[in-house]
Amino acid sequence: MEERAVLHVDFDHFYAQCEEIRQPSLRTLPVCVCIYSDRGGESGAVATANYPARKFGAKSGLPISRAKRLLEGTDARFIPVDFEYYSDVSEKAMAIMEGYADVFEYVGRDEAYLDVTERTGGSLKTAAHLAQQIKNGIRESLRMTCSAGVSRNKLVSKIASGYKKPDGLTVVEAGSEESFLDGLTLRDIPGIGGKTAKRLGAAGMTTVAAVRAADVFDLQRTFGRKTGTYVYNSVRGINEDPVHERPPSVQFSKIVTLKRNTTDPGELAEALQEVCRSLHGTLAERGMRFRLVGIQFVHADLSNRTRSRTLRNHADSLEKLQEVSGQLLDGALRDTVPPVRRLGVKVSDLTKAVGQQAISSYF
Numbered sequence: 001m002e003e004r005a006v007l008h009v010d011f012d013h014f015y016a017q018c019e020e021i022r023q024p025s026l027r028t029l030p031v032c033v034c035i036y037s038d039r040g041g042e043s044g045a046v047a048t049a050n051y052p053a054r055k056f057g058a059k060s061g062l063p064i065s066r067a068k069r070l071l072e073g074t075d076a077r078f079i080p081v082d083f084e085y086y087s088d089v090s091e092k093a094m095a096i097m098e099g100y101a102d103v104f105e106y107v108g109r110d111e112a113y114l115d116v117t118e119r120t121g122g123s124l125k126t127a128a129h130l131a132q133q134i135k136n137g138i139r140e141s142l143r144m145t146c147s148a149g150v151s152r153n154k155l156v157s158k159i160a161s162g163y164k165k166p167d168g169l170t171v172v173e174a175g176s177e178e179s180f181l182d183g184l185t186l187r188d189i190p191g192i193g194g195k196t197a198k199r200l201g202a203a204g205m206t207t208v209a210a211v212r213a214a215d216v217f218d219l220q221r222t223f224g225r226k227t228g229t230y231v232y233n234s235v236r237g238i239n240e241d242p243v244h245e246r247p248p249s250v251q252f253s254k255i256v257t258l259k260r261n262t263t264d265p266g267e268l269a270e271a272l273q274e275v276c277r278s279l280h281g282t283l284a285e286r287g288m289r290f291r292l293v294g295i296q297f298v299h300a301d302l303s304n305r306t307r308s309r310t311l312r313n314h315a316d317s318l319e320k321l322q323e324v325s326g327q328l329l330d331g332a333l334r335d336t337v338p339p340v341r342r343l344g345v346k347v348s349d350l351t352k353a354v355g356q357q358a359i360s361s362y363f
């Protein structure tokens, strides 16, 4: 295989940083972004914690009550998640990164792989400069930090981006993969989970170097051909997975909180038309045509209800958006629904209007 240059970029404490950019005074405080369950009170879990909060042991997955105990006596803030807003930020971040890639693979809201072989001539030194430019671009336009890994392949770049966080940039030169991995634990290698690590340990292999000394046939016998080969290659920093072109899933949505919780069809219809107008403004600005229309109710207990429909053809008019979402609303109200607190409309399966590049052509 030719010598590639692959970047992996992952944002630091992503949800928490999103909150920090809209409320900069949070930056120095411990922050936990929380998913409150609909049982009310403090039940729920931490989605992510910023670095000041992590110093106290707060981290994603902890029950909120446990995080509160850990952060007792500090000026910590507990903020409910706002997924729509994080998607908006993510979309901007992805748009910045995409411009630097020969091939761009969206992995999730806060991370992506970029194949930059062509534009760097395969030089990792040039690729590292590019990674620094991306970090600068993101800092300037979003006021956010991310961490990047640069190497010959996806596996090593992924590990490298997590090596120094936050705001890290780690380059693993061709030929230094093994020595880089030797400083890590087996669990730091994606794909080597607790179960695999335990079995390796039982066979006396507790370090990356120890696994490297193992025979490929022995590994295949223990783990099966596929996993055995993966483990054998991974501890050598070998990985040939291509960066797959995968654009971020594009959708636009608008949601409003109603003046009062209601089931009144007239009130809901009126609010819906207004949401459509606002959403349509965003679409028109960007010259986007839509094919999937969805509506969403959020009830007082934060439970959700959605309905959607795919149109036969792409459309771009406000009338069509209002007509289809109105029909979805009528359909939804045929069932008994609890009072609606927030009402939203989303569109996806988007394409640019004629004359602009079709986003859907990527799929």
Ligand code: DGT
Residues within 6 Å of the ligand: 010, 011, 012, 013, 014, 015, 016, 035, 046, 047, 048, 049, 060, 061, 110, 165, 166
């Ligand atoms: P990092 O990358 O270590 O600086 O921290 P994060 O928070 O960016 O962690 P990452 O990259 O694993 O996840 C990106 C976002 O995804 C994170 O900000 C919140 C969300 N997330 C992470 N873990 C969980 C989880 O266990 N549950 C839920 N609902 N969301 C999570």
Ligand code: CA
Residues within 6 Å of the ligand: 010, 011, 012, 013, 014, 110
């Ligand atoms: Ca992250």
Ligand code: CA
Residues within 6 Å of the ligand: 010, 011, 108, 110, 111
């Ligand atoms: Ca991530």
